Amino acid sequence: MRFxxxxxxxxIRNIEDCxxxxxxxxxxxxxxxxxxxxxxxxxxxxxxxxxxxxYPDMDISWEMTAEKAVDWLWGETDHYDLIxxxxxxxxxxxxxxxxxxxxxxxxxxxxPGLKDALAVIDNVG
Numbered sequence: 001m002r003f004x005x006x007x008x009x010x011x012i013r014n015i016e017d018c019x020x021x022x023x024x025x026x027x028x029x030x031x032x033x034x035x036x037x038x039x040x041x042x043x044x045x046x047x048x049x050x051x052x053x054x055y056p057d058m059d060i061s062w063e064m065t066a067e068k069a070v071d072w073l074w075g076e077t078d079h080y081d082l083i084x085x086x087x088x089x090x091x092x093x094x095x096x097x098x099x100x101x102x103x104x105x106x107x108x109x110x111x112p113g114l115k116d117a118l119a120v121i122d123n124v125g
Contacts (some may be wrong), residue, residue, distance in 0.1 A: 003096070007094075009092070011120055015117045015121075016050070016095075026053045027050065028053055046088035049086075051082070051084075052081070052082045053079045056078070057078060058072065081097075081099060082096065082097055
């Protein structure tokens with residue numbers, strides 16, 4: 001089950017900032033800047049996506065134990081996939097939480113400020 005939140009760039013960016021203020025994420029390979037379809041590669045558009053893997057129960061850092069690092073590298077650590085899409089042409093953004101309601105509740109509990117940032121969006125839309 002996916003959850004999608006659509007709002008202004010500032011509201012969605014506040015959610016991303018909550019995640020980035022922790023050490024509980026990695027920025028995934030899915031992060032990319034979309035290119036303008038006519039002008040090509042050297043002409044970036046004002047639309048881009050960011051992909052995060054968020055680990056609510058673990059800080060990803062050089063200081064983590066060897067056991068935790070091995071679990072993380074082998075993919076044995078629970079994580080949730082989030083995709084942020086920003087469209088600066090229309091001041092609209094969207095967040096997709098891919099792993100469903102359980103993921104959303106766990107993220108709200110483990111990421112400081114996330115519950116409040118999501119509440120603003122729930123009140124807007």
